[in-house]
Amino acid sequence: xLVLNSIxxxxxxxxxxxxxxxxxxxxxxxxxxLGSNGAGKSTTLKAISGLLKSEEGAVTDGSIIFDGIxxxxxxxxxxxxxxxxxxxxxxxxxxxxxxxxxLRAGGQSxxxxxxxxxxxxxxxxxxxxxxxxxVSGYLSGGEQQMLVIGRALMKHPRLLLLDEPSLGLAxxxxxxxxxxxxxxxxxxxxxxxxxxQNATLGLEASSYGYVMENGKVVLDGPVDKLKANExxxxxxxxxxxxxxxxxYRDVKHYTRRKRxxx
Amino acid sequence: MxxxxxxxxxxxxxxxxxxxxxxxxxxxxxxxxxLNIAQGQLVLVGSFICYTLSIQLGIPFxxxxxxxxxxxxxxxxxxxxxxxxPMVGQPVLSVVMITIAIFFILSSLVMIxxxxxxxxxxxxxxxxxxxxxxxxxxxKYLWCFILAAVLFVGVFxxxxxxxxxxxxxxxxxxxxxxxxxxxxxxxxxxxxxGLSFAVSAGAGVLLGTVMTVYYGLGFIGLKAIPAVIVGGLxxxxxxxxxxxxxxxxxxxxxxxxxxxxxxxGGIKDVFPYVILMLVLLVKPYGLFGERRIERI
Numbered sequence: 001x002l003v004l005n006s007i008x009x010x011x012x013x014x015x016x017x018x019x020x021x022x023x024x025x026x027x028x029x030x031x032x033x034l035g036s037n038g039a040g041k042s043t044t045l046k047a048i049s050g051l052l053k054s055e056e057g058a059v060t061d062g063s064i065i066f067d068g069i070x071x072x073x074x075x076x077x078x079x080x081x082x083x084x085x086x087x088x089x090x091x092x093x094x095x096x097x098x099x100x101x102x103l104r105a106g107g108q109s110x111x112x113x114x115x116x117x118x119x120x121x122x123x124x125x126x127x128x129x130x131x132x133x134x135v136s137g138y139l140s141g142g143e144q145q146m147l148v149i150g151r152a153l154m155k156h157p158r159l160l161l162l163d164e165p166s167l168g169l170a171x172x173x174x175x176x177x178x179x180x181x182x183x184x185x186x187x188x189x190x191x192x193x194x195x196x197q198n199a200t201l202g203l204e205a206s207s208y209g210y211v212m213e214n215g216k217v218v219l220d221g222p223v224d225k226l227k228a229n230e231x232x233x234x235x236x237x238x239x240x241x242x243x244x245x246x247x248y249r250d251v252k253h254y255t256r257r258k259r260x261x262x
Numbered sequence: 263m264x265x266x267x268x269x270x271x272x273x274x275x276x277x278x279x280x281x282x283x284x285x286x287x288x289x290x291x292x293x294x295x296x297l298n299i300a301q302g303q304l305v306l307v308g309s310f311i312c313y314t315l316s317i318q319l320g321i322p323f324x325x326x327x328x329x330x331x332x333x334x335x336x337x338x339x340x341x342x343x344x345x346x347x348p349m350v351g352q353p354v355l356s357v358v359m360i361t362i363a364i365f366f367i368l369s370s371l372v373m374i375x376x377x378x379x380x381x382x383x384x385x386x387x388x389x390x391x392x393x394x395x396x397x398x399x400x401x402k403y404l405w406c407f408i409l410a411a412v413l414f415v416g417v418f419x420x421x422x423x424x425x426x427x428x429x430x431x432x433x434x435x436x437x438x439x440x441x442x443x444x445x446x447x448x449x450x451x452x453x454x455x456g457l458s459f460a461v462s463a464g465a466g467v468l469l470g471t472v473m474t475v476y477y478g479l480g481f482i483g484l485k486a487i488p489a490v491i492v493g494g495l496x497x498x499x500x501x502x503x504x505x506x507x508x509x510x511x512x513x514x515x516x517x518x519x520x521x522x523x524x525x526x527g528g529i530k531d532v533f534p535y536v537i538l539m540l541v542l543l544v545k546p547y548g549l550f551g552e553r554r555i556e557r558i
Contacts, residue, residue: 051442056351080444088442094435096496097428104425105432105443114425148439155444 007062035212095137277509283486302483308463338459494551
């Protein structure tokens with residue numbers, strides 16, 4: 001459904017952030033995009049959703065194709081109309097608007113009754129219904145995360161780009177929210193591209209994963225294969241081989257070479 | 263008491279006009295974060311557009327008024343598209359400098375075409391006074407309240423209930439998040455400028471009715487700045503209340519404080535700024551300004 005063909009993204013005409021990324025998202029799938037800080041995960045999402053332009057970034061090479069339409073030169077609102085909605089990192093709610101107004105801010109421009117969409121969102125997040133007339137700036141972190149996901153759902157996206165939904169939330173809440181995301185994926189047939197620093201979580205929720213480092217995809221494969229990969233285990237999942245004698249050399253993990261950077 | 267009210271009510275009427283201009287200010291500031299210094303000049307231009315239509319072209323006055331609002335809307339959109347859109351993402355100070363340029367260009371244009379002469383609208387309101395609670399009020403002041411209220415309520419309902427209005431408020435909170443939801447930010451910036459110009463032009467016509475149509479209206483329109491800051495930069499209701507406060511107190515100060523001493527002769531024009539300072543000392547966000555929300 002979505003294909004990124006070796007795209008390059010440059011900021012301000014000088015800073016090359018993405019150096020040839022190729023990613024595919026199939027219809028109705030959940031795909032994880034893993035990597036540490038500064039790997040270029042968020043930039044990848046913004047390249048897809050067209051939000052780069054307001055940060056003086058641009059796709060300078062390669063192409064992004066959604067359902068056979070090239071979208072890397074389109075504006076953000078046109079891309080939303082095609083059915084791709086990004087939930088940005090860090091719970092960017094409209095803090096002076098009420099919960100319901102937050103949802104409605106995302107609900108215009110396409111057909112269909114707003115009330116029906118509101119009911120749909122409230123059915124996934126019953127908590128939000130109770131808070132519908134509260135100023136959203138005073139909601140708790142978990143509620144705000146639910147609100148931004150719900151707000152994106154109002155657009156009835158065919159592809160949802162989720163940027164670090166687990167950021168700064170208690171583990172129990174993270175579980176709950178990821179559970180809802182999976183339900184959305186099954187019920188609404190919404191494909192999901194999930195960006196996570198928390199690799200354990202990301203791999204748990206998805207079926208296929210990409211690992212990014214320094215603006216490149218260094219590894220990709222079905223989740224089972226990734227989980228079994230020695231490097232992913234060590235550098236992303238924090239697992240080491242049990243029962244082996246550890247030398248100081250192993251502890252100083254930064255002296256170890258990752259195989260994929262060879 | 264009677265005398266006091268007969269001073270206060272015209273003051274409040276002028277205050278309602280300040281409030282309208284302030285409303286135009288807030289519209290632009292809320293949506294695009296630009297402090298539009300040229301707002302006062304829009305009042306001037308609006309009053310002259312209506313003059314040209316109604317006197318020079320002989321269009322019936324109320325029709326001319328509606329046309330003035332419409333033309334000002336288009337003018338606002340045009341200015342946004344041509345002058346401000348290329349400035350998106352540039353430092354706020356540069357954008358404010360552009361509005362200062364607009365200020366001078368507009369006032370010079372009015373000076374070139376109309377000079378410093380005083381003009382009058384055709385008398386479109388009955389001249390006899392209306393009795394309200396025992397006080398005789400000139401019809402033109404009542405008209406000020408009515409038109410100001412209609413425009414204000416219109417703008418208020420627009421922001422509270424329509425999808426476009428809510429989308430505009432969302433832009434004020436987080437422009438990029440709004441964009442990520444498919445809000446066409448650039449188009450709504452244009453709408454905000456258009457609405458702001460239309461509201462200010464309405465204020466211009468009212469000022470021209472209450473006073474006369476002349477070059478100095480632009481500077482009277484600038485009194486909206488204290489009104490805006492007293493009310494709080496982001497609050498529509500605050501703009502209106504701020505306008506009423508400034509207008510009322512200004513009139514009262516002009517009549518009751520000015521005769522007290524020869525040094526207080528010009529107090530009427532300074533008084534809005536005195537109020538401005540006092541309010542800011544007590545409430546730095548203005549009376550109804552948005553404060554940053556901090557969760558505990």
